[in-house]
Amino acid sequence: MATKTIRAEYLKGLWDENPVLRQILGLCPTLAVTGTVITGLAMGLATTFVLIFSSLVVSSIKKLIPAQVRIATYIVVIASFVTIADQFLKAFFYPISEALGPYVPLIVVNCIILGRQEAFSSRNSVGRSLIDALGMSTGFILTLLALSSIREILGAGTFLGHQVMGPWFKPWIIMILPAGAFITLGILLGIALQIESRTKRN
Amino acid sequence: MAIFISAVLVQNFVLYYFLGICPFLGVSKKIDSALSMGLAVTFVMSITAIVSWLINNLILIPYDLGYLQIVSFILVIASLVQLVEMFIRKISPPLYQALGIYLPLITTNCAIMGLALIAALNEYSFLETVIFGFGSGLGFTLAIVLMAGIREQLDLSDVPEPLKGAGIALIVAGIMALAFNGFIGMLT
Numbered sequence: 370m371a372t373k374t375i376r377a378e379y380l381k382g383l384w385d386e387n388p389v390l391r392q393i394l395g396l397c398p399t400l401a402v403t404g405t406v407i408t409g410l411a412m413g414l415a416t417t418f419v420l421i422f423s424s425l426v427v428s429s430i431k432k433l434i435p436a437q438v439r440i441a442t443y444i445v446v447i448a449s450f451v452t453i454a455d456q457f458l459k460a461f462f463y464p465i466s467e468a469l470g471p472y473v474p475l476i477v478v479n480c481i482i483l484g485r486q487e488a489f490s491s492r493n494s495v496g497r498s499l500i501d502a503l504g505m506s507t508g509f510i511l512t513l514l515a516l517s518s519i520r521e522i523l524g525a526g527t528f529l530g531h532q533v534m535g536p537w538f539k540p541w542i543i544m545i546l547p548a549g550a551f552i553t554l555g556i557l558l559g560i561a562l563q564i565e566s567r568t569k570r571n
Numbered sequence: 572m573a574i575f576i577s578a579v580l581v582q583n584f585v586l587y588y589f590l591g592i593c594p595f596l597g598v599s600k601k602i603d604s605a606l607s608m609g610l611a612v613t614f615v616m617s618i619t620a621i622v623s624w625l626i627n628n629l630i631l632i633p634y635d636l637g638y639l640q641i642v643s644f645i646l647v648i649a650s651l652v653q654l655v656e657m658f659i660r661k662i663s664p665p666l667y668q669a670l671g672i673y674l675p676l677i678t679t680n681c682a683i684m685g686l687a688l689i690a691a692l693n694e695y696s697f698l699e700t701v702i703f704g705f706g707s708g709l710g711f712t713l714a715i716v717l718m719a720g721i722r723e724q725l726d727l728s729d730v731p732e733p734l735k736g737a738g739i740a741l742i743v744a745g746i747m748a749l750a751f752n753g754f755i756g757m758l759t
Contacts, residue, residue: 397681400589448642471688474641478681551745555738563733
């Protein structure tokens with residue numbers, strides 16, 4: 370791990386260790402908020418904020434945390450930043466906060482964030498943890514964007530609220546329903562695995 | 572009663588709120604371990620519902636500490652799970668073996684946290700919260716056991732290579748969500 374270049378450290382979050390598609394982490398928010406692109410994007414950014422700052426804090430105090438209570442410590446750190454993000458959204462972006470509902474506070478139990486603290490920030494330097502957090506967040510946002518774009522375009526015929534499909538288009542109601550989220554993500558996972566095994570073979 | 576039915580069937584935690592997906596996919600390969608996971612979650616959920624209601628209504632609201640909600644809920648849940656884990660290890664080692672790594676993971680099971688938050692958001696009374704917690708747990712158990720049943724069959728069928736594992740599980744979950752949609756009519 371220590372020999373990885375900064376570039377590789379960042380890029381691994383995009384594909385090789387993409388939190389959603391490859392590690393199958395953080396599925397709950399991924400499925401729940403991707404009905405429209407705007408909520409997906411907001412969720413991605415909020416998670417990014419929490420992940421980056423939690424990684425910074427955890428990696429800088431890692432020597433002070435006793436091993437037995439490390440998980441509890443991470444959770445308190447994460448919960449503090451989630452509270453900040455939640456209050457911030459409520460104050461400045463009330464409609465988005467309303468649309469995301471309980472899923473903003475639920476960032477606290479997003480396995481991606483806790484997973485990165487345990488697997489990475491607790492053993493690496495502050496700088497490296499920052500790069501890792503940035504890479505993971507980018508991967509997460511890209512996945513959310515892909516999923517929410519598919520669901521919004523097929524489910525409502527719009528993209529970021531703008532009409533993109535012609536008048537002939539009948540929205541696929543199923544894409545907005547929970548069922549659409551599950552099925553689309555399942556197919557995306559399949560495609561990701563297929564691409565991966567193709568590139569491995571070559 | 573309406574809350575109970577809605578928590579079990581209509582607003583099912585897994586299939587409607589998308590909460591608790593990690594254990595839903597991780598522990599749904601065998602029916603028995605799925606059942607024990609479901610029961611563990613039901614148990615923790617019922618207790619969490621009670622404790623979080625008490626904290627929210629007796630401490631946070633009277634003293635206007637709403638912004639501490641996230642931190643206090645997660646701490647309560649983490650300690651509760653620890654207690655349950657010690658309890659099960661003492662009472663039933665085989666069950667403890669079966670649940671394995673997923674028991675500590677209940678802490679980061681969004682279903683538990685989501686339960687506390689959604690109950691607080693809906694401003695349920697004490698009794699309603701208890702029913703909601705128990706019903707949601709049962710709903711989770713129902714979903715995960717059904718899923719395990721389907722996946723045991725799936726092992727025997729010919730699934731395209733890239734979809735094996737999580738992919739096909741998610742697609743099955745989608746079809747289940749569609750079926751559960753039919754229960755909406757029960758409430759109107």
